[in-house]
Amino acid sequence: MSVKSLSLAAIAAFSFGVPAFADSHITIQDAYARSGGKAARAGAAFMTIVNHGDEADRLIAVASDAAVRVELHTHKEIGDGVMQMLHVEEGFVVPAQGQHALDRGADHVMFMGLKAPWEQGDVLTVTLTFEKSGDMVIEVPVDQDRKAGAGHGHSGHDH
Structure with a gap:
């Protein structure tokens, strides 16, 4: 294993166990990213955003050098069981306390126009922008093997 791979693996292992903080009210837990493989032009990141504060906050933007465009997305059923992915311009509310x-199949961070293939163990630098808490820079490990719902307390299926 190369020094770079070993360093990235150490950062990824550290990132799984340590929440990130913004203004000491917001923490990010269990962040990970994945793409559809070496030829993928898109990928996504998943995490749980926890608000320890006494008032709601809103994730309003996201940025990363890992892709040409990075947006907040969700899935919406458009009929006959067909799901469509949509950009959520207003962002996501994180309620007080x-x-x-x-999660996969629900709200997520979408990366379009990947600048390089994502390899297992790579680490992406992502900036989350909150309406009240401001910018938070987090390191998100790439985990191509993660099963849907793993680590989020869900039943292990796509929603």
């Missing part, structure tokens, strides 16, 4: 999960 509550949380908001970004």
